[in-house]
Amino acid sequence: xxxxxxDKNGHFGxxxxxxxxxxxxxxxxxxxxxxxxxxxxxxFKEELDQQLEHYAGRPxxxxxxxxxxxxxxxxxxxxxxxxxxxxxxxxxxxxxxxLLAKRMGKKRIIAETGAGQxxxxxxxxxxxxxxxxxxxxxxxxxxxxxxxxxxxQLLGAKVVTVKSGSRTLKDAINEALRDxxxxxxxxxxxxxxxxxxxxxxxxxxxxxxxxxxxxxxxHFDLEKKEPDYLLAxxxxxxxxxxxxxxxxxxxxxxxxxxxxxxxxxxxxxTPGVLHGARTYVLQTxxxxxxxxxxxxxxxxxxxxxxxxxxLKDMKRVSYVTASDKDALWGFxxxxxxxxxxxxxxxxxxxxxxxxxxxxxxxxxxxxxxxRGDKDxxxxxxxx
Amino acid sequence: xxxITDAFKKRKALIPFIVAGDPSLAVTExxxxxxxxxxxxIIELGIPFSDPLADGPVIQAAHARAIKVSLAQVFSLVKKIxxxxxxxxxxxxxxxxxxxxxxxxxxxxxxxxxxDGVIVPDLPPEESPADNIxxxxxxxxxxxxxxxxxxxxxxxxxxxxxxxxxxxRRLSGDLGDLANRVRKFTDKPIAVGFGIxxxxxxxxxxxxxxxxxxxxxxxxxxxxxxxxxxxxxVANLRKALDAR
Ligand SMILES: Cc1ncc(COP(=O)(O)O)c(C=O)c1O
Numbered sequence: 001x002x003x004x005x006x007d008k009n010g011h012f013g014x015x016x017x018x019x020x021x022x023x024x025x026x027x028x029x030x031x032x033x034x035x036x037x038x039x040x041x042x043x044f045k046e047e048l049d050q051q052l053e054h055y056a057g058r059p060x061x062x063x064x065x066x067x068x069x070x071x072x073x074x075x076x077x078x079x080x081x082x083x084x085x086x087x088x089x090x091x092x093x094x095x096x097x098x099l100l101a102k103r104m105g106k107k108r109i110i111a112e113t114g115a116g117q118x119x120x121x122x123x124x125x126x127x128x129x130x131x132x133x134x135x136x137x138x139x140x141x142x143x144x145x146x147x148x149x150x151x152x153q154l155l156g157a158k159v160v161t162v163k164s165g166s167r168t169l170k171d172a173i174n175e176a177l178r179d180x181x182x183x184x185x186x187x188x189x190x191x192x193x194x195x196x197x198x199x200x201x202x203x204x205x206x207x208x209x210x211x212x213x214x215x216x217x218x219h220f221d222l223e224k225k226e227p228d229y230l231l232a233x234x235x236x237x238x239x240x241x242x243x244x245x246x247x248x249x250x251x252x253x254x255x256x257x258x259x260x261x262x263x264x265x266x267x268x269x270t271p272g273v274l275h276g277a278r279t280y281v282l283q284t285x286x287x288x289x290x291x292x293x294x295x296x297x298x299x300x301x302x303x304x305x306x307x308x309x310x311l312k313d314m315k316r317v318s319y320v321t322a323s324d325k326d327a328l329w330g331f332x333x334x335x336x337x338x339x340x341x342x343x344x345x346x347x348x349x350x351x352x353x354x355x356x357x358x359x360x361x362x363x364x365x366x367x368x369x370x371r372g373d374k375d376x377x378x379x380x381x382x383x
Numbered sequence: 384x385x386x387i388t389d390a391f392k393k394r395k396a397l398i399p400f401i402v403a404g405d406p407s408l409a410v411t412e413x414x415x416x417x418x419x420x421x422x423x424x425i426i427e428l429g430i431p432f433s434d435p436l437a438d439g440p441v442i443q444a445a446h447a448r449a450i451k452v453s454l455a456q457v458f459s460l461v462k463k464i465x466x467x468x469x470x471x472x473x474x475x476x477x478x479x480x481x482x483x484x485x486x487x488x489x490x491x492x493x494x495x496x497x498x499d500g501v502i503v504p505d506l507p508p509e510e511s512p513a514d515n516i517x518x519x520x521x522x523x524x525x526x527x528x529x530x531x532x533x534x535x536x537x538x539x540x541x542x543x544x545x546x547x548x549x550x551x552r553r554l555s556g557d558l559g560d561l562a563n564r565v566r567k568f569t570d571k572p573i574a575v576g577f578g579i580x581x582x583x584x585x586x587x588x589x590x591x592x593x594x595x596x597x598x599x600x601x602x603x604x605x606x607x608x609x610x611x612x613x614x615x616x617v618a619n620l621r622k623a624l625d626a627r
Binding site: 009017018019020021022023024025026027029164165170171174177178181182183184185270271272273274275276278281283285286287288289 | 432433434437439440443447453482484505506507509521527547
């Protein structure tokens with residue numbers, strides 16, 4: 001039943017929808033029509049599968065982290081999205097959207113980025129397809145993710161530093177949407193998470209669901225049963241929904257999303273409207289959007305995908321928080337026990353394992369959404 | 384809403400936009416009286432929001448300057464203004480402010496305090512719980528023009544350019560075309576906004592529309608605290624609209 005959402009207007013229960021300036025309504029309708037037209041066409045699916053396999057490096061392994069399991073209990077499986085080309089799950093969605101852009105005849109690509117992973121993935125896809133690419137990034141993130149800024153430039157993208165508002169992901173999305181308002185005729189907005197107006201939350205979820213589809217099969221092959229738990233960090237919520245979605249209608253699989261404590265829209269926010277969707281939003285009592293503070297740029301966002309808002313209200317998924325300190329613990333423990341340096345975003349999910357107290361035969365799949373190379377410099381200052 | 388429609392009856396309507404509380408509520412109050420005197424037919428008050436999506440840098444900055452001002456305070460301001468003038472006032476605000484305030488309380492308070500119309504730029508009619516003034520953009524399809532024209536109350540807000548608010552050197556050449564496409568479906572008044580910054584452009588736009596909305600040019604002068612110049616701009620716009 002959860003897997004049948006959204007309705008045709010992009011509503012997940014009372015969340016989602018399309019709350020945008022009139023200028024964007026037609027481009028969003030055009031995108032919806034194109035997506036519905038191409039998504040099930042054989043040649044589209046084949047081309048995407050090819051790229052996912054030969055370019056992005058799918059399927060990614062499901063790795064049994066035995067040392068970590070011995071330390072923390074249960075059987076901890078890591079879905080290794082960190083091994084994807086460009087170092088995070090973001091490429092799954094980008095390849096899908098860019099194929100769509102090509103089919104739609106769009107000549108220019110824009111994107112927003114927080115940690116820089118979606119920006120790097122988009123710049124990468126654009127280099128591959130020979131499309132000009134502009135990435136909007138908040139000034140705060142430009143500083144703390146300098147390595148990714150350089151990567152994007154190396155890949156031929158133009159990085160625009162956004163100096164408005166809190167100068168993080170929220171403001172980068174504002175600026176990308178503003179660009180799109182004047183450029184939609186020839187420009188494709190490649191949005192990086194399950195946020196924004198309909199149809200983005202659906203498109204991104206569908207392209208990321210490859211994570212959960214693979215993990216489901218891999219876990220079953222190894223364990224001959226469904227996992228007891230799924231665990232993922234939630235910024236906008238795309239790696240989480242990618243893993244969760246194929247399991248949503250298996251009520252015996254317990255699902256947990258981990259937010260950054262300083263940017264916990266689901267745990268601490270209230271319903272509101274931001275970036276084109278009705279969802280949980282961190283806001284003041286008078287409705288101003290609050291700034292967020294997390295060591296992980298990819299989770300530093302004042303709202304969250306509308307489908308998560310519905311999954312929370314329907315109590316299908318439980319959402320918890322991990323502090324900066326928890327995340328740094330997760331960052332270190334995985335590095336030390338398994339020789340895998342996780343992204344600070346993914347470290348939030350790792351950190352929650354400590355609180356789960358799994359019994360010996362319980363299994364959990366953790367989405368290791370990205371690798372930590374981009375964060376080493378930042379973490380060195382903090383660890 | 385008939386107060387709004389009436390404002391279009393005697394002449395081309397001039398609709399200045401300012402952000403309430405920029406630079407203070409006391410100045411906004413004075414500006415409202417002076418704008419009316421200078422020839423404004425309707426006054427559009429922006430309610431400060433942290434993330435005004437449809438706005439360019441000039442109006443974004445005005446929102447930031449006034450960010451401490453709440454919707455409730457602007458309602459009180461309108462109550463005060465209503466003791467002195469009945470000039471039609473419309474609110475332009477982001478949907479999140481209404482959601483947080485409570486939609487039914489918001490529309491009740493509009494009635495109670497004398498707000499004559501509401502524009503919510505990020506709320507298309509499909510998602511809207513109430514009767515608002517809706518926008519039509521250059522990208523709006525024929526089918527939607529029909530729907531929006533019939534749903535919009537008071538007037539139809541024609542967005543003259545693809546993009547966000549802000550002064551443009553040149554108006555879109557398709558303006559007359561777009562206005563005609565709308566008039567096929569309605570005889571409601573049409574006001575043009577986004578990008579009109581000087582008397583010549585206002586006059587040009589008024590050839591195809593019943594009114595013009597001027598925001599960024601005015602807000603820019605307010606940012607520099609050039610209040611006399613701001614009022615003068617409105618007076619000059621008035622003259623341009625009245626000239627044959
Ligand atoms: C590695 C990694 N994980 C997670 C996220 C958060 O995004 P989402 O919640 O959409 O997966 C990001 C975003 O930049 C990221 O780079």
